[in-house]
Structure formats: structure tokens, C-alpha cells
Amino acid sequence: MSSLYGIYNFFILKRSEMLKTFSKISLMCLALSVAELVYSSADNTVVDQIAMPSETWGIAVTPNGQYVYAANNANNTVSVIQTSDNAITSNITVGASPYGVAVTPDGNFVYVANSGNNTVSVIQTSDNTVVGSPIAVGASPTWIIINDAGTLAYVVNSAAATVSVIDTSNNTVVQTITGTGNTCSCVLSPDGSYLYVINYSGVLTPYAISGDGLTYTAGIALDLSLSLGNTNGGQMVFALDSSKLYVTGYEQNTGVYNIYVVDTTNLDTPSSPGIVNQGSTNPSRPFGIVISSDGTTGYIANLSNNEILIMDVATDTLTGTVNNNSFNLGNPRMVAFVPNSPYLYSTAQSSNISQTYTFITILPPATITGVSQSNVFFTQTDYINTISWTAPESGSTPVSYNVYRDAGLTVLAGTVSANGSLVFYDHNRIPGTTYTYYVTSVDADDAESSAISVSVLTVKNN
CATH class of the missing domain: 2.60.40.10 (Immunoglobulins)
Structure with a gap:
């Protein structure tokens, strides 16, 4: 089954590798018409397609893997997708222009960044209702992540050049991180000790988290000289061993799109970033990026080339792309794994895919x-x-x-x-x-x- 360009769809690809969401990527830096995709890392083949209510942006998956929450930017709702049959079970009205979504580690709540009215909505997953009043944050909230303890949510306010920190126990803003520039996205280090913030100019700043978790000390910033406005990347994910941070982006000096590799082992003397070997692929606006739960493979949404890139983490090399299986893959944006299941979801806009790659991961007993x-x-x-x-x-x-x-x-x-x-x-x-x-x-x-x-x-x- 295929779709015309501009029709909003939700694609699904079977994945025989059990995965868990590591990167917590849940939203994007600019709203466009998108669809949702799911890819298989076993055979990397699209197997299903689901129509969405409108253009869809951020996605987040519950820890039990049973539901996907997708923000429909054009009609101010969040769709709840049941992963067992990919049926939309509910459309929840939230704030204006919902963008990013994040699920608490216990799976009880979903936080939604409403970029159109500068608020965050909180959805209770037991009955899929919005609870409490909207939480006021900075201008144009887009990216949102939640720490592993589930105690704090970090909201990127792109127009305000700040990051709001929300205490999830009472849903109040308890800290505002300033001086970040026009913030594009943020990510927590795997051990939770640092918050990395990147702005639209490609300046990456690590903030050491200390004390009660509400003290943030800026470290030495690393200027990647990127132009991350609109859809030029800025999405980040850590390798599982925390030694390197991957950043998608567009380099100002060369006019080339790349996936950058930042060494995070020595923050006192940061080194210039490396670049992922492109192999035979052609990254064109690489955007959302995730790492498989075994740490061996990365998946990158290659926005302009209508494909999902596959990366070997050990060698930092792009090895191929996902097979679209005759589906209209189209302009993929964001990617997120379903924990303990064979599915990977990604937002995308209707278009085509041209390359195929097959990858299987089976691990020995623990x-x-x-x-x-x-x-x-x-x-x-x-x-x-x-x-x-x-x-x-x-x-x-x-x-x-x-x-x-x-x-x-x-x-x-x-x-x-x-x-x-x-x-x-x-x-x-x-x-x-x-x-x-x-x-x-x-x-x-x-x-x-x-x-x-x-x-x-x-x-x-x-």
C-alpha cells in the first residue's frame, strides 16, 4: 500500500531485535508534514502503514512497549497507538501545536511540549486524560526529555534560548537554564551527571548536574560550527559506553551534511569532533538518530534522501539503508525504539526510498x-x-x-x-x-x- 506525497501516514517495520529506547528523542526543531514509521533491524523492512490525523512530530513509547504517543502538530492532539495491532485508540486534545513528547520511566505520565502556546501538557496514561493545568515554560518549547529517575523533565525553549526544568512530583518549573543561545535540543549523559545542550549555531555545552539535581554548571563549550535552523539536524544520542556523542547536522564552513562524533571522555580539553564515515551512502539532512539496545547499530533519519541510514557504531561507518518494501517511505524525521519488542517507530513525510540493507543482531546469554x-x-x-x-x-x-x-x-x-x-x-x-x-x-x-x-x-x- 502506498500513499501520495503530503498524506500523513504511519509506517511500521518489523524488527526482530529486542530494543529499548535509549536516546529519549521525542521531538524536533521545526514542524513539517510527517508520518510515523517503524523499521526492522533484523531485515529492515517496512511491513505496515497507518493513517495519522495530521502532521505528526514527536513520538515516545511507554516502557512496557504497549503504546506509542505521537504529537499531531496541526490539530493540537496526541494520538495513542496500540503497538499490538497499530490501531489508534485515542486522540487527546493538548495545547497548541504539540511538538515533543516524553514518557516517564514508570510509564504513568506523558509530557507534551506545546510549541504554539509555550506550555507543557501532562497526560495520565491510565485513562489518557490531561491532568492539571498547562505548565508555563519559555517561548517555543520543542524538545523534551525526562531523567531516568523520572523526577525532572527538561524542556528546550528554542525562541527563549533557555531550558526549563520541571519537577514532575508537582509539575512546577524549579529551574531555568540560561545562556544556551537559540537552543535546538538536549540530551542527558547515560549516567545522568551531565546535560548536553546544543544551539542552532552548533555550540554544544555540557552542564554538570550536582547537589539536589538542580545545580547546573556550564563546562567548556565545543563549537561544531553547524547551522541547525529549520530541519538541519541537531539531534543527539550517546553511545552506550558514554564515550562518544553523535550529533546530526549541517556544517556552515563546508555546506555538507554529516553525523558528527564528539569525544566526551575529557570535557576539560574537548577535542574537535570526528565525522562518521559515509561509506557508499549520501547523508542529506540527517536528523533523528538512535542506537540499538546492544550498542552496535545506529539508525539515522536521512530527511532529504527519503531513507533511514544504518551505522556501525564500532567503526562509525554508515553501512547502508532500510528496505522500504514498496512502501512510500519519504522524508523520515525522528526515530524511537519500542522496548522489548520487534518494532522501531519513526516520523516521516511521504516520499520514496532507494537502498536496502539487512542486519541481524542476536546476543548470547547474559x-x-x-x-x-x-x-x-x-x-x-x-x-x-x-x-x-x-x-x-x-x-x-x-x-x-x-x-x-x-x-x-x-x-x-x-x-x-x-x-x-x-x-x-x-x-x-x-x-x-x-x-x-x-x-x-x-x-x-x-x-x-x-x-x-x-x-x-x-x-x-x-
């Missing part, structure tokens, strides 16, 4: 242990090595696990279903011998992970 015991039955003794493990915390959902006796993964000892106890019993072992076991995860596409291993000394008969 932990593994091994013990040995012996069972005596009459005159016979069975020496048993018991291997147990836990499921991977992210990545594609395993359907089974393979247990091998060798590092080359050629001697299969057995297979264990993911639906039962994650335990393997190896009977009739030789006492006094050390055995090493290698366990891999296998997903529904028969993709197999690398192995996690454990060595067990078989107990001797007493």
Missing part, C-alpha cells in the same frame, strides 16, 4: 554457571554437569539455545527451548575431568549468536 554432582543408583554412579544461563537482556528474542562442547561450535551437546528452564544436564561425565561448555542463542530467523562459556570440573566419586 550469564552462565556450571556445577557438578553425582547420583548413585544401586551400583551405578551418574556424574552430571549442570549448565544454567540467563536470557540476553536485549537483542533479538531467542527461541532456543545451543550447547556445544568446543570453542569452534561444531560439537553440539544439545539444544534447549527458550520457553522452559534454561538448564542443560550433561550426564555420564568422567570424574576428575574438566569440561568446557559453550552456549549460544538462536532466534526465529535461525540467526545464532556468539557463545558464552563456562568450565566445570566433574566431581569424583566419594
